[in-house]
Amino acid sequence: MTSDDRLSYRRRKIGQALRRYREERNLTQDAAARLVERSPATLSAYENGHRAVRPRDLRQILDHYGITDARERARLLDLAAQGRKDGWWLGYQERTDPFIVDYASLEGDASRIRSFETQLIPGLLQTEEYTKAVFSAYDSVRPDSRKGGAASFRMARQRILVDAPPRVKWIIGEMALRAPVGGREVLKRQLRKVLNVTTAPHLSLQVLPLNVGAHPGLDGPFSIPDIGTDGSTSVVAVHSLVRSWFIDEATSIGYYERAYEALSFTALTETESRNLIEEIVFGL
Template structure:
């Protein structure tokens, strides 16, 4: 069972894929259960992510569902192998909300990460000083020790793109760079850091200008994640007052993929975005 008795991001992704392939094969849960000599309840729990499928179960089910693509099979078998893998962020679990850990797990597995931010510099690009300033604006009381832990976690998340483990692209509204929510000194340091990190081949940042009008208000901040060699969106994380919500329904994935493409195509080109940022440093 996933740690803590709740579905992990990996077990849920595996379960969702198994359910979709079963339905495409026009088999019901009882028929699927017979394939692995298990109960219908186990299939239900596998597909919901509440229990972790064994690799042999994944292989037998994919054979029965007619899934022959080697890449798909390898990816799902890998999820089965590592669904209970202990991520680095669990060392900080006592300080982190479960939904935040889900977000980090998505980042850790992703090959492509795309992000839209209309108010803040994206977390994967934030300097420690900027992160601390933002965290301290929280209406919830936080001890100095907790603030330090949260800053450390946000910096640790950045290793994913610093090491080239994912292709990262972000679109930010012009207000993020022209209307600082932190001190002038911290803001200038942050802008300089953005220019430095966007020199990496796997990082792209674009600024959505005020001139596009109301497009920036259509949706709040979100991130999309892909886990394969192709950039098809497989999960979306939405930020809200109570934390982060993860969407995985096909219609939601299409909607947010299209929204990101619209924001990206409406934004300044990366070189023009960098030029604008330099004028503010």
């Protein structure tokens, strides 16, 4: 992945918007290119997310298309500005999953992150030894030449909790607190870290108990970062064994947000959650 290939989510969102504006005006790409004073190839690259657009150029295109909605303009210009920033994650582009690098860049610009995890402690809360135990569990089924940078990358992601902290809320399934990933002592140290880190006022944690039965998170873990200075852009990140992807259709995001609210309502309170974790640590 080259520097021009990074932050593809932001470029894709801007490109989708530019294509929609053009089509709403019944313009061909050639006609639109003449209107916005760009070559057809450049406009096509913007619309397909293959090329980053500078905020100054994007502002001119929005002017030519007659986009006056202040909130929409601010959202797109914010995405364009973020996409041109160099971040710590760039050094990992050749060593770990490109999706995770892209996701980390979104984390770094998030004002709020909502995370639901069923079987594992969330990555932003993991100890390094716990992380390595998780990755090693896949050695026999998914050898990956980029694995060497994965653990250090996950540890580096945790800096956002201190350096430029967004508000983060985690809902964790009780099974994640009891599964002896890495062994009993590794789990004990991991749970102590969870307790220590989540004392910060901008962080919160709830536990979904085992006895809750059916719930709207049965399909598995997901996270919802709200991107931008005002959190005007939300996206859902979903991971599976073979691929990860972003969901950004408004109706689908709404479904996940409602599911998250229902999970939060069903889960233990923050105080009850901490008490449960302390009980588990004491029993290890």
